[in-house]
Amino acid sequence: MINLEWLRTFRAVYKTKSLSKAADMLMVSQPTVSQQISALESRMGKKLFERKSKGVIETDVGQMLNTMISGSIEALEGVEHKIIKPDSNLKNILTIGVSPHLYKTTFCQNILSLGEYVHLTFGSKQQLIRDVEEGNLLYAIVPEKQNTYDTYCHHLTAQNVVLVGTPDIDFNE
Structure with missing residues (x-):
């Protein structure tokens, strides 16, 4: 190599x-x-x-x-x-999990507008929620609400698309 x-x-x-x-x-x-x-x-x-x-x-x-x-x-x-660079304006890395289907159909055009460095992980709803619970992802975007003990869901759109994160995340941001 x-x-x-x-x-x-x-x-x-x-x-x-x-x-x-x-x-x-x-x-x-x-x-x-x-x-x-x-x-x-x-x-x-x-x-x-x-x-x-x-x-x-x-x-x-x-x-x-x-x-x-x-x-x-x-x-x-x-x-x-x-x-x-000492005065770097690099913001925190956003780690987001999303299904390939949701990414292609809903979010591929909007991800870059976040203005942050975004690291995407693709997977099934269950795997993405597990990754949020384990701290491997900051957020997961899934097709339906599924609160667990370690996560909280917030609706993103009028469609049935929700953002999953831990209870300490400020979803209003």
């Missing part, structure tokens, strides 16, 4: 065209960058860069790899930046 750090190092070298500049960018030593690029090339069985006296030039395989991974690596770096 390819190490994610190798790909991150590859992207830095690709952007800077230099092992030493990539090392500065990643805050590691130049030999570390060189070792990671060598390990990635060894794992892939292909050269990714041609070493020159004033830096590196990507090979055709290097260009192809960059095209394939650039969006993913930048997305991961964006997540990292958002989480570690």
